[in-house]
Amino acid sequence: MCYAIPGRIIGINGRTATVDYFGEKRRAYTDLVEDAAVGDNVYAQGGFLIRKISQEEADEVLRTWEDIFFKLKEQDKKLAQDPKNLYERANAVRQGRQDNSCCVHGIIEFSNYCRCECLYCGIRSGNNNVRRYRMETPEILSAVDEAVSHGFQALVLQSGEDPYYTDDKLEVIVREIRARHPVLIFVSVGERSAAAYKRMYDAGARGVQLRFETSNPEIYKKIKPPSPRPSPSRGEGEGGGDPLENRLRLIRNVKDMGYLVVTGFLIGLPGQKNDDIMRDIKTTAGLGAEMFSFGPFIPHPQTPLADERTPSLKKVLNSVANARIMNPDAKILVTTALETLWGLDGAKSALMAGANSLMINVTPEKYRPFYDIYPDRFGTKIRIEEHIDIVVGLLRSIGRAATDLSV
Ligand code: 5AD
Numbered sequence: 583m584c585y586a587i588p589g590r591i592i593g594i595n596g597r598t599a600t601v602d603y604f605g606e607k608r609r610a611y612t613d614l615v616e617d618a619a620v621g622d623n624v625y626a627q628g629g630f631l632i633r634k635i636s637q638e639e640a641d642e643v644l645r646t647w648e649d650i651f652f653k654l655k656e657q658d659k660k661l662a663q664d665p666k667n668l669y670e671r672a673n674a675v676r677q678g679r680q681d682n683s684c685c686v687h688g689i690i691e692f693s694n695y696c697r698c699e700c701l702y703c704g705i706r707s708g709n710n711n712v713r714r715y716r717m718e719t720p721e722i723l724s725a726v727d728e729a730v731s732h733g734f735q736a737l738v739l740q741s742g743e744d745p746y747y748t749d750d751k752l753e754v755i756v757r758e759i760r761a762r763h764p765v766l767i768f769v770s771v772g773e774r775s776a777a778a779y780k781r782m783y784d785a786g787a788r789g790v791q792l793r794f795e796t797s798n799p800e801i802y803k804k805i806k807p808p809s810p811r812p813s814p815s816r817g818e819g820e821g822g823g824d825p826l827e828n829r830l831r832l833i834r835n836v837k838d839m840g841y842l843v844v845t846g847f848l849i850g851l852p853g854q855k856n857d858d859i860m861r862d863i864k865t866t867a868g869l870g871a872e873m874f875s876f877g878p879f880i881p882h883p884q885t886p887l888a889d890e891r892t893p894s895l896k897k898v899l900n901s902v903a904n905a906r907i908m909n910p911d912a913k914i915l916v917t918t919a920l921e922t923l924w925g926l927d928g929a930k931s932a933l934m935a936g937a938n939s940l941m942i943n944v945t946p947e948k949y950r951p952f953y954d955i956y957p958d959r960f961g962t963k964i965r966i967e968e969h970i971d972i973v974v975g976l977l978r979s980i981g982r983a984a985t986d987l988s989v
Pocket of ligand 1: 848
C-alpha cells in the first residue's frame, strides 16, 4: 500500500525539479535526493522529492493508479459543483486550487513525559495518574520501520516536552531515521532552542509541528502557566518576555530555517470568542503554515479544565470552511480530536468543508492508550492496517486520493 503516486522528473532548475504525474506538472525541491536527474521516477512529499524508484516499481504502482486516478478526480469535481452554502463554497475552493489530493501522515508518539503544566492537557506534568513511557532510539527506529512498511512517506515524531531527549539524542534519532528510510520527517517536540531545531534540520528533518494554541495572549497566559522546569535546550538570549510571543518567534524561526510548518490552535477554550478564532486563523496564515492543524478542545477529567465543555461540530466546521476560504493553498488537517468527538462522519464533513489532510497513529499499540492528552482518542484501539483501510476508504468514497502531489 502506498500513499503517494510516483512521478517522472521532466526538468531541473537549481534546487527545483518539475515532476510529471499523468500529464500534470508539479514542482518539488531536490535537496533530499541530491542525485535527482531528468528521467528519474520519484516520490515527492510536502514539496520535497523523497526518493527515486526504479522504472519497474513505478510502472507497477502506476498501473494500479491509472484506472482510478482520473475517476476519483472526476467524482471530487462533481461533488464540488454548484456550491450553495459556506461549506460547499469552501470545498469548491479546495477542489479548484488543490484538486483531490489528500496528505496522510503517520504519527509516532515516542514519549508522554512532559515538563509543562498546560491546563487543558492530560499529560501535563502534574497529572500523576498517567502511566508514563519513553521509547528508546532503537524502539523508535523499529516503529518507523513498521510505518514505512505500511507505505507511509511522511512521519511526525511527537512527544511531550521531555528533557530526557537531549538535543544530541534528537539529532541522532532524526539522522538514523534518514539513514534508513527516505521519509519526510516532521518533529513535534515542543519548545526547544532554535539551535536544537537547526540541528534536527541539518540531520534531515524538514517539518515542524508546533501549535501556538491560541493567539489571545490573555487566554494563553491562563492555559499555559510557565513550566516549573526550564526547556532542556533554550539558547542564550532566548526565552524571557511574553510567553505567546516566544512561541510565535520560535515558529517564525523554524520557518526561516526552511522547515515546513504545521501549526494552529484549539477551538473551544474557556473565554474564547469567535473573533479569537478568526484571529487564530489569520495568525496561522501569517506564520506561513503549509498545513493548518486546529481542532476541538476536549476536557480531560484529570486537569483543571475538567468541567469545561467541548465546542459544537458546527463551530469547528465553520472554522475549517473559513480557514479554507481565506487560505486556498494551505493544507488543512482533520484532527484526531475531531475524529474522537464526531467519528468518521465528522471527518467526512470536515473534508467536505475544506479540509484535505489526515493523520494515522502509528505508535506501537502498547503505548498508544497512554498518550492521553484527552480521553478516548480515536485510533488508539485500531490496528494500523485497519486504520489505513478506513481512511483510504473514506477518501475514495468522496473522490479523494491519498497522495501528495500539490506543491
Ligand atoms: N483537547 C484537544 N487537544 C489537545 N491538545 C492537548 N490537550 C488537548 C485537549 N484536551 C493538543 C494541543 C497540542 C497537541 C499536541 O495536542 O493543541 O498542541
